[in-house]
Amino acid sequence: MQLATWNVNSLTVRLPQVLDWLKANPVDVLALQELKLTDDKFPFAALAEAGYQAQCFGQKTYNGVALLTREPVLNVVRNIPGFADDMARVISADVAGVRVIGGYFPNGQEPGSDKFEYKMSWLKGLRDWVRVELQSHPQLVLMGDFNITFDDADVWDPVGLKDTIHCTEEERYHLRALVALGLHDGVRMFPQPPKNYSWWDYRNFGFRRNQGLRIDHILVSEALKPLVRSCRVDRTPRGNERPSDHAPVVIDIDLDIRELT
């Protein structure tokens, strides 16, 4: 089973690139973030033609998430049960016995801001829910745009960006607490190229200079960890014309989806 996550920064603009990418990378599950469109504008037909069903949770202008799958899914849940939120940030479903959660974590803007406080409470809400989910779904994947770096290895300029958004100790505390529920960072399970980022600023030739951050992650549960065969960032589409500022992250797990569906 291959799964991937990609913040597309407007599905309207990026749909052709998503279709191209799926043709070259026919993953079983693709979690999308920052759709920036409402469900009535979701491109179901184009994706169906490409062989993908879609569960979407859209929102006008901001946020919006979706799960694209080759096989049917069960028990679709939108956002975090028990955490009141007027933003469309999370969508989850059972795919061949695996609980798959796709998330667009809050940006947080700046430490000390209201948005930062919202990010902290959202992270707590997510953790309390994922803890419960893990009890009933030992096979679980949590992936998406986390908007948090694990440590300095995920940051192109750890000195200049020390304690700035995505790099604060409070954010990293929450990320470690999430991992401590029994999850593993897929990318870090394997040797990776140096300066392995998933997001690059549109400004200042960030991608060309590889001035980026690794903020898009795939976490797998304890039961899935021994089955993971590979996990990597695919920076190819970041070099497209009119690219998303994020690159997809892909994981390959030794499960046969057709056998399990």
Added chain:
DNA sequence: ATGCCTCAGCTCCTGAGA
């Protein structure tokens, strides 16, 4: 440097992203 780029929208500027 409260800048740089990109996107959506009450669109020719602004807010937000990261």
